[in-house]
Amino acid sequence: AQSVSQHNHHVILSEAASLELGCNYSYGGTVNLFWYVQYPGQHLQLLLKYFSGDPLVKGIKGFEAEFIKSKFSFNLRKPSVQWSDTAEYFCAVNGGYTGFQKLVFGTGTRLLVSP
């Protein structure tokens, strides 16, 4: 079955630091990849997605992610974080054995940005 691993469960950064959150998935075939964010007290929102084409995907609020098929990875990056980026970040994938309907999520990474 498809699985998603997020290596960092908690990350603490100072404002202006660079961010990279790891995400690896298990299936090597055709997949769609997503990063969702959940700000405190808010519901899950889409940050960015990869369906096909350019493996470097730009999302909202200055986030980007790079799909590296050979490494089964879709790491999330931001060059300079802000206090308002404090949130929980989830990587998700669909495709392969699980089909393209349901999403398989990682366990999430809690990011705390100190001002």
Add this chain to the structure above:
Amino acid sequence: GAGVSQSPSNKVTEKGKDVELRCDPISGHTALYWYRQRLGQGLEFLIYFQGNSAPDKSGLPSDRFSAERTGESVSTLTIQRTQQEDSAVYLCASSLGQLPDEQFFGPGTRLTVL
């Protein structure tokens, strides 16, 4: 426009009671999904609707869980004879039902079983 809405936002119940959770998807979205998020864990898929039919129920954890969707709109998730391990946030999402697709999530229902 209006997003996915869910009700109630919080539900506290006693072990053994039945509960119903409601989801109103975005208008025009033919696909609807239920997920569960237990404390400290990622979201786990429960069931998927395309229109009013459920081609994938593979994530329902036991026969105490059931869901239906009517009028290609509202969906209800029913948990019978609730157990403490059912305590979680239950999230609903909807999408256009086309491939590739993006799911839009509701705020969730926090269920606490005492």
